[in-house]
Every structure is written in C-alpha cells, then in structure tokens.
Amino acid sequence: MPIYEYRCDSCGHQKEHLQKISDPVLTTCPACGKETYGKLLSAAGFQLKGSGWYATDFKGGSKPASPPPCQTGEGSCNSCVAN
Numbered sequence: 001m002p003i004y005e006y007r008c009d010s011c012g013h014q015k016e017h018l019q020k021i022s023d024p025v026l027t028t029c030p031a032c033g034k035e036t037y038g039k040l041l042s043a044a045g046f047q048l049k050g051s052g053w054y055a056t057d058f059k060g061g062s063k064p065a066s067p068p069p070c071q072t073g074e075g076s077c078n079s080c081v082a083n
Contacts, residue, residue: 009036 006026007014013031029037 005040005042006037007040008032008034009038010034013037014040 001018001020003016003018005014005016008029008031011029011032011034013029015030017026019026025039027035027037029035
C-alpha cells in the first residue's frame with residue numbers, strides 16, 4: 001500500500017497516511033476538523049534507470065542443458081556422449 005502525505009491549509013497540520021489506491025481522498029483535518037486537508041505531491045524515493053527489467057534478469061544466468069545419462073552404460077543410446 002502506498003503512503004500518502006497530507007497537509008491542512010488552515011492549521012498547517014501535516015501527516016502521512018497508509019492507504020489503498022482505491023481508498024477515498026481524505027478531506028477532514030484530524031487536528032482542526034476543517035475540510036481543508038489535501039494530498040501533497042512528493043517525489044518518489046527511488047529512480048528506475050536503464051533499459052528496463054526483464055523476466056530473465058536476476059535468475060543466475062543461463063546454464064547449458066546437459067544430456068541425459070546413458071541408459072545402457074555402453075554408449076549405445078542416441079543421447080550418449082560416447083557416440
């Protein structure tokens with residue numbers, strides 16, 4: 001849930017509120033009770049830079065597929081490296 005910062009234009013009371021995005025905007029100041037409580041616009045605490053994130057990022061890299069072990073032990077199967 002995002003944290004929103006509010007400030008009252010009448011008394012100057014300022015407070016952060018943890019709200020869902022779907023919650024209604026608060027308008028009544030908890031300090032003075034007037035309807036001059038408004039949401040402030042503030043900068044985000046992080047920046048996204050670069051070309052973006054992808055599903056393959058941070059998964060430890062790609063590993064080569066190893067062939068299945070030979071079932072007969074004689075090197076006669078198609079996937080055996082002895083062929």
